[in-house]
Amino acid sequence: MESPSGRSRILVTRRALNRTLLARQFLAERTRRSSAEVVLRLVALQAQEPNWPYVGLWTRVADLRHAQPTALYTDRTVVRGPLLRGTQHMAAAEDYAWIRPLFQPTPGTELRPSYFARETRGLEPAELAAAGRELLGDGQLTRRALGRLLTERYPGRSGAVLAAAVQRLLPIVHPTPDGLWGGWGTRSSVSMALAPAWTGRAMDPAPAVRELIARYLAAFGPATVSDVQSWSGLKRLRDVVGGMPLRVLRDVDGRELYDLPDAELAQEDRPTPVRFLPAYDNVLLGHADRSRILADEDRRRVMPGGALVLPTFLVDGFVHGTWSVHSTGLRIRPFRPLSPDQAGQVAEEASRLAEFVIADPDGRRIDIGT
Numbered sequence: 001m002e003s004p005s006g007r008s009r010i011l012v013t014r015r016a017l018n019r020t021l022l023a024r025q026f027l028a029e030r031t032r033r034s035s036a037e038v039v040l041r042l043v044a045l046q047a048q049e050p051n052w053p054y055v056g057l058w059t060r061v062a063d064l065r066h067a068q069p070t071a072l073y074t075d076r077t078v079v080r081g082p083l084l085r086g087t088q089h090m091a092a093a094e095d096y097a098w099i100r101p102l103f104q105p106t107p108g109t110e111l112r113p114s115y116f117a118r119e120t121r122g123l124e125p126a127e128l129a130a131a132g133r134e135l136l137g138d139g140q141l142t143r144r145a146l147g148r149l150l151t152e153r154y155p156g157r158s159g160a161v162l163a164a165a166v167q168r169l170l171p172i173v174h175p176t177p178d179g180l181w182g183g184w185g186t187r188s189s190v191s192m193a194l195a196p197a198w199t200g201r202a203m204d205p206a207p208a209v210r211e212l213i214a215r216y217l218a219a220f221g222p223a224t225v226s227d228v229q230s231w232s233g234l235k236r237l238r239d240v241v242g243g244m245p246l247r248v249l250r251d252v253d254g255r256e257l258y259d260l261p262d263a264e265l266a267q268e269d270r271p272t273p274v275r276f277l278p279a280y281d282n283v284l285l286g287h288a289d290r291s292r293i294l295a296d297e298d299r300r301r302v303m304p305g306g307a308l309v310l311p312t313f314l315v316d317g318f319v320h321g322t323w324s325v326h327s328t329g330l331r332i333r334p335f336r337p338l339s340p341d342q343a344g345q346v347a348e349e350a351s352r353l354a355e356f357v358i359a360d361p362d363g364r365r366i367d368i369g370t
Contacts, residue, residue: 329365
């Protein structure tokens with residue numbers, strides 16, 4: 001079948017999209033590539049809580065040890081900072097240098113979000129950005145310390161909000177030890193540094209939207225324009241996508257999907273192993289239509305309230321339940337009954353996960369609910 005532009009449109013089933021997504025995400029089979037190569041392939045790993053990208057790499061990389069992602073942070077090969085959708089991500093320092101400028105707020109919108117409005121009223125964004133750049137210099141400050149210095153300069157305003165505004169205005173990363181493996185739960189105060197000062201790489205102001213889209217398709221498979229926008233947080237990409245030399249396919253609902261011209265599509269009957277995903281894994285957030293991996297009826301169970309994305313596990317390639325870490329071990333809660341064979345596979349993979357996330361061997365009990 002031909003599209004109006006004359007490009008072939010191949011019909012792709014939901015299971016074929018699922019298998020293709022898993023293959024490109026290294027979830028169909030753990031890879032022997034290095035952690036650094038996997039981070040590059042995935043573009044960025046969601047990292048609101050520092051432990052989660054470690055789990056995201058563990059489930060994709062064969063024989064991963066905590067020391068490997070930690071080394072990437074400490075030698076500054078990767079950084080943690082606000083990126084896609086304005087949320088915290090682990091990304092290669094070389095990628096952060098050109099991707100972060102794509103998300104620089106446009107003039108007039110810098111401090112528009114209501115969270116900033118009251119505390120920044122009367123402040124020019126350029127003035128606040130210059131103050132933040134001066135205070136941070138070539139060093140680093142905790143967010144709390146930066147907030148205190150900003151309130152000294154701008155009395156009567158919230159330091160926490162001013163520091164958050166600086167993070168929105170400037171290319172900020174969070175230096176180590178922030179981001180390193182540790183206790184569960186968000187850290188109370190993180191350090192902030194200007195990315196060029198921490199990484200030694202100047203920010204690249206040249207627009208590279210097409211490269212970002214191509215990298216996304218390589219990591220996530222065929223996608224609609226809405227999918228690209230949902231993953232990235234960028235808007236008005238239809239003309240950009242339409243102008244790229246991409247293959248055009250369609251799904252069972254008739255929607256046009258775009259993909260790299262020579263990228264492989266996985267067979268829909270390809271066997272897939274049980275996989276455990278961390279909270280906020282981008283494999284669940286990479287599409288506006290998440291039905292290729294998450295059933296619509298399960299969405300509220302995985303994303304209660306809309307903002308939270310719970311840790312999940314996959315059976316036959318699709319989300320089958322959630323999991324959590326407790327003082328006694330792992331608690332696994334399937335959404336539907338598991339067959340005896342599936343239960344065995346879940347327990348086996350959960351035991352491997354427990355060895356990675358729980359230091360005390362006596363605390364690695366596996367509790368699989370019914």
